[in-house]
Amino acid sequence: MKQIEECYQILKDPNGYVKRFKAESGRKVIGTFCSYAPEEIILAAGAHPFRLFGSGEKIRLAEAHLQSYCCSLVRGALEDALGGRLAFLDGVVFPHTCDSIQRLSDIWRLNVPACFHLDLILPVKLDTDGARQYMIDVLRRFRGELGEKLSVTISDEELRAAIRICNRIRAALTRIYALKGERPEILKGSVLYALVRAAMIMDRTRAASFLEEVAAEMEKESTSKAAAWPKKRIFLSGGVCNHPDIYTIIEEAGGEVVGDDFCTGSRYFSGLIDEKADPVTAIADRYLERVVCPAKHRGLTNRADHLVRLAREKQARGVIFFLLKFCDPHAFDYPYLKEALDQAGVPSMLLEVEDRLSADGQLRTRFEAFVEMI
Amino acid sequence: MAEKDEEKEKRKIKTVAKMKEIMTAYYIDAKTAGQTGKKVAWITSGGPVEPLIAMDVIPVYPENHGAMVGASKMGADLCGKAEAMGYSSDLCSYARADIACAPINGGPIGGLPRPDMLVCCNNICGTVMKWYEVQARFFKVPLFILDTPFCHTGFSAEAKRYVKGQINEYIAFLEKACGKRFDYDRIKEVGRLSVQGQRLWQEILDTAMNRPAPISAFDAFFHLALIVTLRGTQQTVDYYKMLLAEMRQRVSEGIGAVPREKYRLLWDNLPVWYRTKWLSEKFASHDACLVADTYTSAWCGALRYVDENDFLGSMAECHTRIYLNIGVDEMARQVIEMADKYDVDGIVMHSNRSCKPYSFGQYDIQRIIREQKGIPTLMIEADMVDERSFSEGQIETRIDAFIEVLKGKKS
Numbered sequence: 001m002k003q004i005e006e007c008y009q010i011l012k013d014p015n016g017y018v019k020r021f022k023a024e025s026g027r028k029v030i031g032t033f034c035s036y037a038p039e040e041i042i043l044a045a046g047a048h049p050f051r052l053f054g055s056g057e058k059i060r061l062a063e064a065h066l067q068s069y070c071c072s073l074v075r076g077a078l079e080d081a082l083g084g085r086l087a088f089l090d091g092v093v094f095p096h097t098c099d100s101i102q103r104l105s106d107i108w109r110l111n112v113p114a115c116f117h118l119d120l121i122l123p124v125k126l127d128t129d130g131a132r133q134y135m136i137d138v139l140r141r142f143r144g145e146l147g148e149k150l151s152v153t154i155s156d157e158e159l160r161a162a163i164r165i166c167n168r169i170r171a172a173l174t175r176i177y178a179l180k181g182e183r184p185e186i187l188k189g190s191v192l193y194a195l196v197r198a199a200m201i202m203d204r205t206r207a208a209s210f211l212e213e214v215a216a217e218m219e220k221e222s223t224s225k226a227a228a229w230p231k232k233r234i235f236l237s238g239g240v241c242n243h244p245d246i247y248t249i250i251e252e253a254g255g256e257v258v259g260d261d262f263c264t265g266s267r268y269f270s271g272l273i274d275e276k277a278d279p280v281t282a283i284a285d286r287y288l289e290r291v292v293c294p295a296k297h298r299g300l301t302n303r304a305d306h307l308v309r310l311a312r313e314k315q316a317r318g319v320i321f322f323l324l325k326f327c328d329p330h331a332f333d334y335p336y337l338k339e340a341l342d343q344a345g346v347p348s349m350l351l352e353v354e355d356r357l358s359a360d361g362q363l364r365t366r367f368e369a370f371v372e373m374i
Numbered sequence: 375m376a377e378k379d380e381e382k383e384k385r386k387i388k389t390v391a392k393m394k395e396i397m398t399a400y401y402i403d404a405k406t407a408g409q410t411g412k413k414v415a416w417i418t419s420g421g422p423v424e425p426l427i428a429m430d431v432i433p434v435y436p437e438n439h440g441a442m443v444g445a446s447k448m449g450a451d452l453c454g455k456a457e458a459m460g461y462s463s464d465l466c467s468y469a470r471a472d473i474a475c476a477p478i479n480g481g482p483i484g485g486l487p488r489p490d491m492l493v494c495c496n497n498i499c500g501t502v503m504k505w506y507e508v509q510a511r512f513f514k515v516p517l518f519i520l521d522t523p524f525c526h527t528g529f530s531a532e533a534k535r536y537v538k539g540q541i542n543e544y545i546a547f548l549e550k551a552c553g554k555r556f557d558y559d560r561i562k563e564v565g566r567l568s569v570q571g572q573r574l575w576q577e578i579l580d581t582a583m584n585r586p587a588p589i590s591a592f593d594a595f596f597h598l599a600l601i602v603t604l605r606g607t608q609q610t611v612d613y614y615k616m617l618l619a620e621m622r623q624r625v626s627e628g629i630g631a632v633p634r635e636k637y638r639l640l641w642d643n644l645p646v647w648y649r650t651k652w653l654s655e656k657f658a659s660h661d662a663c664l665v666a667d668t669y670t671s672a673w674c675g676a677l678r679y680v681d682e683n684d685f686l687g688s689m690a691e692c693h694t695r696i697y698l699n700i701g702v703d704e705m706a707r708q709v710i711e712m713a714d715k716y717d718v719d720g721i722v723m724h725s726n727r728s729c730k731p732y733s734f735g736q737y738d739i740q741r742i743i744r745e746q747k748g749i750p751t752l753m754i755e756a757d758m759v760d761e762r763s764f765s766e767g768q769i770e771t772r773i774d775a776f777i778e779v780l781k782g783k784k785s
Binding site: 124325332338352 | 460462469496501504507510517524527530532533535536543733734737738
C-alpha cells in the first residue's frame with residue numbers, strides 16, 4: 001500500500017518531515033507531550049500539533065538537568081531540545097500528568113527559551129463534577145492563551161472543524177484496530193505501529209483521508225482473503241511504546257498482536273468527540289470519559305476493568321506488559337493489573353524497557369517462552 | 375571523659391523525652407482505636423488534617439511510618455518484600471515499605487492501625503495517589519483525593535475555585551464516613567490551634583538564625599513529627615512552646631547544636647532516615663551545622679496564605695501553594711531566601727531516588743544558586759529509606775571534599 005510507504009518515509013525522519021511541512025504550509029508547529037494535549041484546539045488555531053517522544057539520542061546535555069533515575073522519554077525529549085534538534089518548534093504544550101513531566105516542564109521553560117511554553121494544568125481526578133468543571137475551565141484558558149501566543153482568535157467554527165478532522169482520524173484508526181483484532185494476519189504489527197505513530201506527527205487532514213483509505217482497503221482485503229491459521233493472540237499493555245521491533249519479534253515467536261492500551265496506541269484515538277455540543281465542553285468530556293493514564297484517577301479499578309474487557313473482547317491468549325523504566329504511575333498499577341488478569345485467567349508477562357530494547361536474542365527467547373506457555 | 379559527657383549532656387535537647395511520650399501515647403491511641411470506637415484515617419503529610427481532628431478521627435501518617443521504617447533500618451528488607459509483590463525497585467521507598475507492611479503487619483510498630491478511610495492530597499507528589507489507590511483496594515475503604523493543581527508559575531482563579539469546591543466535598547466525605555455532622559465551630563478552634571502550632575514551629579526553626587544555632591536540621595527532622603501528625607491540637611501547641619523556650623534558653627547560654635559551629639549549611643530534600651546519626655556526626659566532625667532545611671520548613675510555609683478568621687476558606691490556597699507544588703524557579707528563589715535568612719556557607723542537596731518531584735530540578739536550583747549567590751553546593755545521591763542506595767565511602771569522600779571547598783572560601 002502506498003500510504004504505508006508514506007508513513008515509513010515520515011517515521012524515518014519525523015523532524016525533517018515536519019520542517020518541510022512547516023515551510024510548505026506556513027503553519028506554526030506546537031510540540032506536545034502526551035495524549036492529554038488537546039490537538040483539536042491546536043489545529044483550530046491554525047497550528048500543527050507534533051507529538052514528542054525523544055529520538056533516542058545518547059543523553060549528554062540533559063545529564064546536567066535530570067538525574068539518571070528519570071525515564072528515557074523525559075530525558076530524551078530534553079536532550080533533543082537542548083541539542084537544538086527541535087529548533088523548528090514554535091511552541092510546546094505540557095499537559096499535567098506525572099511528576100517527571102511536571103518537572104520537565106519547569107526545566108524546559110528555564111532552559112529552552114526559543115519556543116513559547118504553555119502549561120495545561122489538568123485535574124488529576126476525573127470523576128467528580130468539580131473536576132469536570134475545572135477541566136472545561138482549563139481548556140478554555142488554554143484556548144485563550146494559545147490564541148494569544150499565535151495572535152489568532154479561535155472560533156467555535158474552527159474548533160468544530162478541527163474536532164471533525166480528529167474524529168475522522170480516530171474513527172479510521174478504530175476501524176483499523178478492529179480489523180487487526182479480528183484478522184491479525186492482514187496487517188503486520190509494525191505497520192499498525194507506523195500508522196498510529198504517523199497520525200501523531202503528520203498533517204492531520206492528510207492523515208484523516210489516508211487512514212480512511214487504509215481502513216477501506218483493509219476491509220476489502222479481509223473479505224476477499226480467507227482467514228489464515230490463527231497464531232497466538234497477544235495484547236500489549238503499557239504507556240509509551242517507541243519500539244516497532246517488538247511486533248516483529250512477537251510475530252516471529254509465533255504470536256500476533258491484536259490490540260493495546262498504549263497512550264501511543266489505542267488510548268490516543270479512543271472515544272469520539274460530540275460534534276454538536278459546545279466544542280470545549282465536548283473535548284473535556286472525551287478526556288474525562290476515556291480510560292485514564294495511570295497518572296490520573298477515575299475510580300479504583302478503571303484501568304484493570306478496561307484491560308480485562310479489552311483482552312476478552314480481543315480474545316487475547318496472553319498480555320505483555322510493556323513498561324518504561326522509571327515510569328512510576330505505570331509501575332504502581334502493574335501488580336493489580338496483573339492480578340486482575342490472573343483472576344480472569346489471562347496469563348501475562350512483564351517487559352521493562354529503557355529507550356533501547358535489550359539484546360534481540362534475549363527478547364526473542366523470552367517472547368518464545370511466553371508464547372509457548374500460553 | 376567526665377567532662378566530655380557533661381558537654382554532651384549540655385547539648386542534648388531536654389524536650390525530646392516529652393516528645394517520645396506524646397508520640398508513644400498517640401500510637402497507642404491509634405492502635406487501640408478498634409477497641410475505643412474511634413475512626414482512623416490515613417492521610418498524606420501534606421493533607422488537610424484539621425477537619426479530621428475536628429471530627430475526632432485519629433489521623434495516621436504512612437509517610438511518618440515510612441520514616442520510622444527507615445530510621446529502624448528495616449527499609450531494605452521491606453522494600454525487597456514489595457518488589458517480590460511486583461512493585462518496581464524504582465518506586466518511592468515510603469510507598470514500597472508501607473505497601474509491604476500492610477498484609478503482614480510488618481515494620482517497627484507491627485503495622486499501622488487499619489484505616490476506616492484514606493485521605494490523599496497530591497500537593498506533594500503523584501506517587502501518593504497511586505500508593506493510596508493500592509491501599510484503598512487492599513483495605514476496601516473509601517478514598518478521598520484532594521487534587522491541588524500544580525502551580526508552575528502561579529495559582530489560577532479556576533484552580534482556586536476547584537480546590538475550594540473540594541474542601542466542601544471533603545467535609546461531605548467525612549460526614550458520610552463518620553456518620554455525623556461536621557462541627558463548623560470546632561474547626562475554627564482547631565484551625566486556630568493549627569496556625570498557632572505552625573507559627574511556633576517557624577519560630578523554633580528561626581532560632582537557628584543565631585550563631586551558634588541551638589537546633590540543627592537533624593533535630594528538626596525529629597521534632598517535626600508533631601506539626602505533621604497532630605497539627606491543630608493543644609498538645610502540639612504546648613509542646614512547641616516548651617521546645618521554643620528551651621531553644622531560647624540555649625541561645626542565651628550560647629549552646630549550639632554542634633560544639634564548634636564554623637560552617638552553616640542548608641539541607642535540601644527529605645532526610646536519609648537510616649543515616650541521620652552518621653551524617654549528623656560526620657558534619658559535626660567538620661564543625662559544620664545544618665542550620666536549616668527545605669523539608670521541615672514546608673510545614674509552616676503556608677502561613678503566608680492562611681486566614682485565621684476563615685480557616686476553611688483559606689485551606690485551598692494553603693494546601694495548593696506549598697513548596698513542592700511550585701515551579702523549580704520559585705523553589706530556587708525560596709532556597710536563596712532561606713540561605714540569606716540563615717546566613718549559610720553552603721547547601722547540601724540530597725538527590726533522593728524515591729522522590730522525583732523533589733529531586734528533578736535540583737540541578738537547575740543548584741545552578742541558579744551558583745549564578746545568583748555563588749554559594750557552594752554538594753549533591754549527595756541516596757534514598758530516604760532504602761539503604762541499598764547509600765554508598766558510604768563515596769558520600770564520605772564528597773562531604774570531605776565539600777568541606778575543603780568551604781574552608782578555602784572562609785580563609
